[in-house]
Amino acid sequence: MTAFRAFRIHHDDAGHRAGIESMETGALSSGEVLVKVAYSSVNYKDALAGTGKGRILRTYPLNGGIDVAGHVVASTDPAFREGDAVLCTGSGLSETRDGGYGEYARLDARWTIPLPAGLSLRESMIIGTAGFTAALALLRMQDNRQRPALGPIAVNGASGGVGMLAIDIFSRAGYEVHAISGKADHFDFLRGLGASECIDRHQLVFSGKPMDTARFGGALDNVGGAMLSGLLPLIHPYGNVALCGNAGGVAFDSTVMPFIIRGASLLGIASAGTARDLRDRIWRHLANDWKPRHLDRIATREIGLDGLSGIFTRMLAGDSFGRTLVRIDNTV
Template sequence: MTAFRAFRIHQDDAGYHAGIETMSIDALSPGEVLVRAEWSSVNYKDALAGTGKGKILRQFPLNGGIDVAGTVVASTDPAFKEGDKVLATGSGLSETRDGGYSEYVRLPAAWTVALPPTLTTREAMIIGTAGFTAALALLRMTENRQTPALGPIAITGATGGVGMLGIDIFSGAGYEVHAISGKPERFDFLRRIGAAQCLDRHELAFSGKPMESARYGGLLDNVGGATLAGFLPSIAPYGNAAICGLAGSPALSTTVMPFIIRGVSVLGVASAGTARDVRDEVWKRLAGAWKPRHLDVICTREIALHEVASVFETMLAGGSFGRTVVRIAG
């Protein structure tokens, strides 16, 4: 069978190690849809997996990369045929099955998404898991009656992938967005992609009171911990806090007051195992009314497959900025 390159991760007698290897299609994880990969992306989870600094992989060896987009070269499922453009995010990639840092990827049909005609494979990977997560948060919030009339949406971790794409998506959907970040030198950039206001997280003054004035209609939180606890008392009646990250802390110390006095809802956003019908709906919206308007601005770096390991340490150290896409084909 065809030999190809892949960024493969091992844990064996030699320890934890990863790098570009040559492998065959027969060695790939099982699935109904064989894809020639064109683009992937680099996420924080990929950096943890590629360096071994996070327990991401549940079996070894596996190819890294939680996102992939490309062209179908073979399929045993009638829903997909040779030549179709497809994508996949999460769904066990680089966790329980071979991921997208590979010239060929074999996917289960149940988790393969037809690429919407208004997106290129490169655009889909700039969006990737990060943009999918932000859009899933907005879907959950709107399904729970979030509207722009409730007030501004605060987005924490605003200079991360989810934060940036969240600013673009939420503002494009008609919401006033207040970006929260500890990097004031990036505020002009955040305003460029849709933030109406930018707040330095180091200057946030939470009173510690169980209730504060209702300054925000809702919250997209990537941080957790004291930041999430600090914003909850400021959410307007029947607003929503969508939680998708724990960059600050997984702990949460708060009171029930915002929930029982103002009817605030906390919505968990778990993008990796999203149900297929919801997944399709999110990508439909990302290709339509919620398509980010600043993808070429948010994508700040493009690298080749053999360069993926070179960006991991910088990302884990907090030194990366914007989305990095990985060119697989060519």
């Protein structure tokens, strides 16, 4: 067994507490693949779990971090050998098993992805769950016949991690992207990622009609609530709205009209439980034809394990921008 540092989350009779602790690899969750972690990342879900503001973990204690990338140091599965570069996102990390905020992680071989050629470990964690979610949305939309000719894709919550990566990924895949954000001071940055038009959320007025003049070929909705209600009547015939967030609320009002008159589709995007065959398809795309072109710009900060608590507070206060990369192995 090897001793190492980890950001560990507890919840018991004494309440919630989380911070850096020393533990041994023998205490990690079960799994076939032991990894020396190089990088992780920070997602909104990580901030909720790490502060106790959201009940993300289903069992305690666990190491935080829903993303992880590193090198295999031991494996009982013949598909993985010592030295292999691998990654994992979601799949129970920091929910039912120890996550990526530790110098070591033990992974379930079923959900461990060999790092595809064309990506570095660092790049894979800038992408992380946020970029995987955006790419899963694109995959599901294209499987449902979304094509650039249908018209521009609206991306709301465009200043967040999923939104930024979606702009980069969708534009790389040949789509015109219209970014919707309440942060007008970020519009030049979003245009630099590939948005052809930026729309101020505060000035976006919906008519409230069951259907309105078609404006978008499809949409990636990070918000839900009233934003989703307003977007559905604006979708071109047979366009898709991929729903992956609820920052604007879990309920929305709509009618059947966009669906039975224009043939619009509402696609749910649940990245954490994505089937293995889809994961493989998506990571191959992300390493090749959908690889974001502006990863170094999207990674606006890099921290170590000791910086996690501070960034969680900033993220939940709405004071974060871009993706936060967590460097765990300073030798890489």
